[in-house]
Amino acid sequence: xxxxxxxxLKPGVLDPQGKAILQAxxxxxxxxxxxxxxxxxxxxxxxxxxxxxxxxxxxxxxEKLLANTVIEDYQIDLD
Amino acid sequence: xxxxxxxxLKPGVLDPQGKAILQAxxxxxxxxxxxxxxxxxxxxxxxxxxxxxxxxxxxxxxEKLLANTVIEDYQIDLD
Numbered sequence: 001x002x003x004x005x006x007x008x009l010k011p012g013v014l015d016p017q018g019k020a021i022l023q024a025x026x027x028x029x030x031x032x033x034x035x036x037x038x039x040x041x042x043x044x045x046x047x048x049x050x051x052x053x054x055x056x057x058x059x060x061x062x063e064k065l066l067a068n069t070v071i072e073d074y075q076i077d078l079d
Numbered sequence: 080x081x082x083x084x085x086x087x088l089k090p091g092v093l094d095p096q097g098k099a100i101l102q103a104x105x106x107x108x109x110x111x112x113x114x115x116x117x118x119x120x121x122x123x124x125x126x127x128x129x130x131x132x133x134x135x136x137x138x139x140x141x142e143k144l145l146a147n148t149v150i151e152d153y154q155i156d157l158d
Contacts (some may be wrong), residue, residue, distance in 0.1 A: 006120055021121065024144055030136065032126035041085055041120035042100065047111035057109065065103055 001046045002079040003058050008039035013071045042066060051078055080125045081158040082137050087118035092150045121145060130157055
């Protein structure tokens, strides 16, 4: 089973990478961009076939390794 | 209009970050994980309201700044 995990900064947390992209887009002449936020996207291939068990495992992976839950949110999608 | 852009390594391109996550998951006792690939996830807030124009602008941003199209693919989703 394939899982797609999005790790994003919580609203309100400063995002210097996003700000850098926003500035660079401006320098390249792309106007009309009001905000950019950068996050991580992780694709995980699991042997587990039961969706609920897979989701629990993935949540545990996010809590323990993939996300810093003080400043980041995570979202799990199963294919 | 809000756009979500996924930047992922092309198939076949070595992904050291993904491999590091895979190893770390193993060390933490998460078995049954056969592959991990890490990509980037970028949320862009655009003033543009016409979907086709927005999509063209975003593709141009990806080609010129956001993605290294030699080794990376990009996917654009509009909300």
